[in-house]
Amino acid sequence: MKRIGFLSFGHWNPHPQSAVRSASDVLLQSIELAVAAEEVGADGAYFRVHHFAQQLASPFPLLAAAGARASRIELGTGVIDMRYENPAYMVEDAGAADLIAQGRLQLGISRGSPEQVIEGYRHFGHDPREGESDADMARRHTAQFLALLEGEGFAEPNPRPMFPNPPGLLRVEPHSEGLRDRIWWGAGSRATAVWTAQQGMNLMSSTLLTEDTGVPFHQLQAEQIHLFHEAWREAGHERTPRTSVSRSIFPLVTAQDHAYFGADRRSTDQVGMIDGGLARFGKSYAAEPDELVRQLAEDEAIAAADTVLLTIPNTLGVDYNAHILESILTHVAPGLGWRD
Structure with a gap:
């Protein structure tokens, strides 16, 4: 059995043929899709975060709203760019959204992807320290975020507060118990997967890896997952970690499916450049359900x-x-043992 969720990049486009023409459309439809996904039996609704783009960008209002509407599925991100985040304020937002969702948040975070603007994080008030790269800054923000999620008091209380304080040092509120164990890192390489395990975060691997060893994408990604589990055991963490992979999978069941995705039957892995480095991109899967079962196996x-x-x-x-989700859950997942 596998958990199966969707990952939405949350695009909108004012083109007449687009069903999502504005920011309002994409936010409201994202909530509706989370509810619909729950109704067809999916396990999670995950949303991408891109700043300065006509895409979803501010995840916590969306996660809170979806968490209030849906009652069972996980709500997550894939991924939040930690270069842009104020760790303490993010803990407040995440804690509130997780409490509204009754402990169903699964937050994917990372150093971030190529940006729409040059050094966009600076416009959000974040500058790397002297000798620090933007990736270093993202990991520093992450360390602060993870530490604050532990819920330990650290701030000296005001001796004359507006409201009475509990005894001792104060923590960021609201605190959501267990959220620290539901943080994922979007790792693009084998080395980053090892680092993710050492930090005690779950592993989120996408449809691209920022390295290429010449083997097929799925084999390189499987090696990444294996190294993550090995590093997790060596780190001595007590809980069982989680790992996810993203895939573009389109069962060709109706004439509309064939019209939209029939050409993706010929999809293959691709090797290209991203952020100045070599990367391998995974293929899309599009075929009739029986053939999809064979390929995905x-x-x-x-x-x-x-x-x-x-x-x-x-x-x-x-x-x-x-x-699409219902087709996968009904016609593909049982043949792979993902569902009864």
């Missing part, structure tokens, strides 16, 4: 992960994306 990274996040074409609207 050979994906070693999916076999190694406990969670599969399905990237969706959100601009096609809530109904069509719910149809």
Whole structure:
């Protein structure tokens, strides 16, 4: 059995053929899709975070709203760019959203992806320290965020506060118990996967890796997951970690499916450049359900992960994306042993 969720990049486009033409559209439809995904039996609703783009960017109001509407599925991100975040304020937002969702948040964070603007994090008031790269700053913010999530008091109380304080040092409120164990790092390489395990975070691996060894994408990603588990054991963490992979999977069931994604039958891995370095991109899967079962059974990274996040074409609207999810859960997942 695997957890199966969707991952939405949250695009909007004013084009007449787009079902998502504004920021309001994408936010409201994201909430509706989370509810629809729960109704068809999916396990999670995850949202991408991109700043300065016509995409979802501020995750916590969305996660809180979806958490209030849906009652069972996990609500998460894939991923929040930690270069842009104030760790203490993020702990407040995350704690509030998790309490509204009754402990169902699964927050994916990372150093971030290529930006829409030059050094956009500086416009949010964040500058790397002397001798520090933007990636170093992201990890520093992450360390602060993780420490604050522990819920230990650290701030000296005012001797003349507006309201009475509990005894001792104060922590950031609201505190949501257990959220620290539900933080994931979006790792793009094997080395970063090892670091993720050492920090006690779950592993979130996407449809691209920022390295290439010449082997197929799914095998390189499976190696990444294996190294993560090995490092987790060596670190001596007590809990069992989680790992996820993202995939673009489109069952060709209806004429509409064939029209939209029939050409993706020929999709293959790709090697390219990202942020000045070599990267390997995973292929899309598009075929009739029986053929999808055969192809996906050979994906070693999916076999190694406990969670599969399905990237969706959100601009096609809530109904069509719910149809994709239902098709996978009904026609593909049982053949792979992901569902009874």
